[in-house]
Amino acid sequence: MIKSCYIHIPFCDNICSYCDFCKLFYNEKIVDNYLLHLEKEIKNIYKNDLLDTIYIGGGTPSSLNLKQLDKLFNILSILRKSDNIEYTIECNFDNISIEKLKLFKKYGINRLSFGLESTIKNNLDVLDRKISKTNVKKVIKECRTLGFNNINIDLIYAIPNETIKDLENDLDFVLSLNVEHISTYSLIIEEHTKLFINNVKYISEELDYKMYKLICDKLSNYNHYEISNFAKNGYYSRHNMCYWRNNNYYGFGLGASSYILNRRINNTRSITKYLADKYILDYEKLNKSDIISYEMILGLRLIEGINKKSFLKKYNKDIYKLFNIKKLINDGLLIDNGTNIYIPLDKVYISNEILINFIKE
Ligand code: SF4
Structure with a gap:
């Protein structure tokens, strides 16, 4: 029985310099078409399992317009949801609106994950992102007013020329938002990204370590439950726990991965192939020792480790x-x-x- 499901919405309004995710520029017609094929894929593969977690990630799911989001939730209505489901959608502060938040509420979304990444001008320039602190505070307030009580913020650190003081300021700002969950990632310069092409260099290992230490110290009121993740009591990401516990999950959409019946299945990253319903790229059949190896590597990411x-x-x-x-x-x-x-x-x-x-x- 599979209890978790990931849905990939690969569209973004802006492409960040470090991004290695499966993403495309938002285009209204392509999104409309994509949703039709996403529906086909789900109907073809989903076996009526009762789900405990659904995670809509991207890309930027909140880049879809209201009509498209409504269509997406209608497609996802065929997924059977347990009474205490954790139902997450990733959002960007720039393209979220009160109307979209209300729609999320209407369809049972109960966890929001925002990519903040940083609030420091130099960092944002390096990452090719924009953020207004005033807008962030306004959005979080709106989420609270609408009754969202499980919010994650993503933060990136170890950005070229970032100082300890910059990171301290970012952490203070995130702490002031009083969210339930914080994910922090050391910047990785992946091949084929703008940063890699521009030959941008990593900060020193010594500074990276100091930054990690600072994060652990500043977030000491949160439970540090995984290498990069911190949560208030009762707010661990149940969806990500499924990955770290090496449990099976569905993954639907462009570039998504699934883990079903000892097979790790990767979907194509080619939108042309996806829109021709050739969604599976390849799969790896795991034997028992592969599965155990995954169990160790994933499970030891958790601070509590392996039982x-x-x-x-x-x-x-x-x-x-x-x-x-x-x-x-x-x-x-x-x-x-x-x-x-x-x-x-x-x-x-x-x-x-x-x-x-x-x-x-
Ligand atoms: S918003 Fe996220 S998915 Fe989109 S380009 Fe930036 S990092 Fe990549």
């Missing part, structure tokens, strides 16, 4: 017999507290180096 009993129940194998956990514990890179195995907080920053030990050769 040994659950692991044994799921795979009927002793985790110690599969991996050289003892050595990692002796090296101070993992802790076993009796019930869970996890990366110590002071080593979370170098978690990638630790996770390498669980990649299958």
Whole structure:
């Protein structure tokens, strides 16, 4: 039984310099057409599972106009939703409106995720983004008035020429919004992005580490529950927990990925192919050891790590017999507290180096 579903809306009003996501410039006709094919894909693949989480991401879903959003929610009405579903949509402060928020409310959206990224002029110039703090505060107020009580803000740090003071200001601003969830990402300069083409360089590792430390300190009133994620009590992202717990999920739309019956399926990133209903690009069939490798790499991203009993129940194998956990514990890179195995907080920053030990050769 699959309990989570991701829907990709790949349209944006503006293309950011660092963006490696599957996205296209908004075009009204293409969006209308895209929605028709998204509907076909869902009807073709969805098997009537009762869903606990739905996540509409992008791109920028809030770039769609009201009529298109209405159409999207009508398409998604065929998905069966549990009584306590977590139903998220990603939004941009620039193209959200009170009318769109009301529509979200009408269709049962109960979690909003906003890409803020930064409020500092230099950072925004580097990222090719715009933000008005006054507008952000106004939008958050409107969300609260309409009864949205689960809001996430995304923040990017380690931007070229960013200072510790800049990051402190960004964090203070985000904290002043008093949202339930904050995601923070160190800037990655991916190939084929404008930043990469312009040969933009990373900040020093030392400064990156100082920034990560600052984030952990400043957000200490939130639960630091995953490498990059912080939440108030009861507001962990249930949808992302599905990924980190290595559970199955549907992914619909251009460039989306699914994990169904031991298959990791990738959709095409070509809009031409997608609009011809050739949505699947490729898939990887996983054997048991692949699945266990994913379980470790994803699960150890969580600060609470992997529960040994659950692991044994799921795979009927002793985790110690599969991996050289003892050595990692002796090296101070993992802790076993009796019930869970996890990366110590002071080593979370170098978690990638630790996770390498669980990649299958
Ligand atoms: S808004 Fe998001 S998806 Fe769109 S270009 Fe910027 S980073 Fe990429």
